[in-house]
Amino acid sequence: MKRAKATELAAAPPPEAFNPARLVEADLTAAEAKLSRLLDSNESTIAEICHYLVDAGGKRLRPTFILLVYRACGGTDAKVADAIDAAIALELIHSATLLHDDIIDRGLLRRGKPSAFARYGFGPSLIAGDYLFCRAFEVCGRFDEHLVQTAAQACIHLTEGEVMEGRFRHNAAATLADYIGVIDRKTASLFHAGGKVAADLAGASARTIDAMAKLGTAMGLAFQMVDDLLDILGPEEKIGKPVGSDLRAGIPSLPVVLGVERSPELRTLFQNGTRMEGAVLERALSLLRDPEIIATARRLAAEQVAIARSIVGELEPSPYRDGLATLIDDQISREV
Template sequence: MGTALDTELHDALSEVEERLHKVLADAEFEFAAIGGRHLVTAGGKRIRPRLALLGARFGDPDDPRVLDAAVVVELVHVATLHHDDVMDGAQRRHGVPSANALWDNKLSVLLGDLVLARASELGADLDPRCLRLQSDTLVRLIRGQINEAAGAPAGGDQMAHAIEVMADKSASLIAMAVELGARVAGADETTCTALARYGEALGIAFQISDDVIDICTPATESGKVPGTDLREGVVTVPMLHALAAGDDAAARLRVILDTGPVTDDARHAEALELLRASPGMAAARADVHRYAQAARDELADLPPLPARDALAALADYVESRTA
């Protein structure tokens, strides 16, 4: 049986969903309305709006700006997802054709820009500190994308680079979501800061767990084709741990990875086998635990509200995904 909080969040998320479609439905051109609606429909599980709503529980959750904050974070998320699809040449997003598969890259980029513009319009109606948070997060998202594409500097610390990329590219938006909800609801500064740190740690834990799942979980369980990062030439935290093992398997894995994207089926299967047998998987799981625990630690001094328990449960869930 669901709790009162679950019911209230469900009702609020239903209103967020309506507002998402309404924000994009008033676009001046029919194609923009159709395309924007497609982007929102393929947007996913609405985790970030839920985080914004939970953050608002530490202030006044009935402040009318709270729903707008939840819409803002989802619009930013949706726009960045579809810009990623253009860069990666992805054909599907959450089980439906991506915008760039339906139309072309130019139109897809413009649709993503439109969604970001609508987010900025809503953000401008919040207070200046909230608008600053939104713009700072956009800078971090773009910086993370650039640094991932550029790769680690020659001779630089690859692990530190990988963590920095995921902090900017993924965790920053999760941190923004929970902090923005708290700020528009009037939570105190100490609470807002703690929630931002919680979101940052949670986002890193979630991304590392995703990277472990990409390697270790069969497609029938994860719903994804395993080894996608290998095929795209993305070197993840679990891979870096595996390469650092210093044994013969690590040396062979380095030979395979040094060629770039692993598209040959036989080499791809070999790389997956090496990774799954590597001590790097245990090291990556330990990283997930460490960041999930850091997220829980940030909640320790917050008021003992049902929202705090829900946020702690989310950190537990992220950790359990790769247990």
């Protein structure tokens, strides 16, 4: 009888995966509505480009992270409007960087459709990105000076990270430390700022505010490391851009940094300074898909997830704390 029951249980369909965004669904809905309004402009071209990018979707990972941190740190409905505005501001900044990144990288595909750069061209996309930055600081303007300073510092780090990445393009001498320096600025800085601001708005202690900033950094690093892996693994229809986009652009992503240390052939291909296409690209991708490179990259991402998990464990028990833990775990388990 017990054996039959065990078989029956084993055959049962797995439960639906828990989506931590559901815990802050009302807050995210409010954020989405206000975000959409902020994309409007008296100039129709600006509004069209901004809506074209942002309305295409995206993970909304940063707003979800910010609102979960706010709630997990004891934030109440009384000040949730502030947390929603912080989430909107950082999402606007993130969206601006996507427009500018596609210009710099000449990216032609974003989220599974032609990028704004491909559709509208250099000038209009650049101006739309600037517009989104301005909108972000319009939202931030009502906050206390130290909160605005946190957002501004994240933008400073973003621009520095972009220049750093450009300096290392097609540079086979770029080290793992160089790579971490770039993604700490380009990706993790917004998560760092989001965690810090969310905890501050929740009225958390200085110690917790600092911990949530560090949580954001670890979360951002893990996210980008896995994103770099997916860039070489694909497929295109699931990652929403051509496989090997970073490789084509000469960007020293995590697999590339690990790969050029192991393969003289890959080092030569990467540092030749030309945009990889065709058989050359396929050969480079095959070298990067070495199981040891993939395993090492996943281990490095898992180390950041472990750091983030440890920090979350210091928070008071709550559904929001559990949601944060799930959101963190989701970064390392992303598969395509």
